[in-house]
Amino acid sequence: xxxxxxxxxxxxxxxxQNVTFRCDPISEHNRLYWYRxxxxxxxxxxxxxxxxxxxxxxxxxxxxFSAERPKGSFSTLEIQRTEQGDSAMYLCASSQRTxxxxxxxxxxxGTRLTVL
Amino acid sequence: AQSVxxxxxxxxxxxxxxxxxxxxxxxxxxxxxxxxxxxPNQGLQLLLKYTSAATLVKGINDFEAEFKKSETxxxxxxxxxxxxxxxxxxxxxxxxxxxxxxxxxGQGTELSVKP
Numbered sequence: 001x002x003x004x005x006x007x008x009x010x011x012x013x014x015x016x017q018n019v020t021f022r023c024d025p026i027s028e029h030n031r032l033y034w035y036r037x038x039x040x041x042x043x044x045x046x047x048x049x050x051x052x053x054x055x056x057x058x059x060x061x062x063x064x065f066s067a068e069r070p071k072g073s074f075s076t077l078e079i080q081r082t083e084q085g086d087s088a089m090y091l092c093a094s095s096q097r098t099x100x101x102x103x104x105x106x107x108x109x110g111t112r113l114t115v116l
Numbered sequence: 117a118q119s120v121x122x123x124x125x126x127x128x129x130x131x132x133x134x135x136x137x138x139x140x141x142x143x144x145x146x147x148x149x150x151x152x153x154x155x156p157n158q159g160l161q162l163l164l165k166y167t168s169a170a171t172l173v174k175g176i177n178d179f180e181a182e183f184k185k186s187e188t189x190x191x192x193x194x195x196x197x198x199x200x201x202x203x204x205x206x207x208x209x210x211x212x213x214x215x216x217x218x219x220x221x222g223q224g225t226e227l228s229v230k231p
Contacts, residue, residue, distance in 0.1 A: 041223055041224070042120075042208075043206070091160070105219060109158055
């Protein structure tokens with residue numbers, strides 16, 4: 001169990017450019033979540049996948065944002081035409097259904113995006 | 117709808133003193149509650165979780181939290197603060213796994229520990 005990994009850890013880009021982040025969940029975790037965290041705030045839910053199906057998207061996820069999990073393993077989050085307001089930490093988490101009523105999400109280290 | 121309110125964006129304690137971080141929740145369904153800790157430039161680490169099995173929940177590093185339905189609270193405590201406890205703490209609420217399981221976080225409380 002190597003934990004959730006995210007790549008890159010830091011990304012600096014110019015306004016209007018496209019960026020893509022990758023998340024590798026804990027092996028065999030069937031759920032994968034994306035959150036966004038701005039400075040001084042708690043993480044906000046963006047979207048989640050169960051296996052390869054994207055089951056819910058937040059209203060925060062504008063049409064410039066797209067996420068995929070093509071084979072039910074790793075996931076990518078793409079932001080097109082970045083804006084300065086997109087500057088944030090993007091966190092990925094994964095979980096596996098257990099016998100309990102809810103799952104426990106394990107977080108990666110995050111990708112910090114700075115849009116100049 | 118679910119929400120979480122953390123009272124106090126910044127708490128400062130002396131090393132060895134009691135730590136108390138406050139969290140109140142709102143939920144129209146039986147809540148599942150979590151406390152996470154975040155060190156600078158790192159992801160979130162789970163401290164403990166409440167899933168209705170017991171109202172007093174013990175977590176890692178001597179942290180514990182008590183679920184009080186009548187007060188809609190889930191405050192985090194630790195008897196004796198260590199310097200290494202200095203970090204940002206987040207309370208979160210979720211529904212059941214079948215409801216999606218997404219976490220709704222509070223705004224966080226930054227804990228400072230003075231020597």
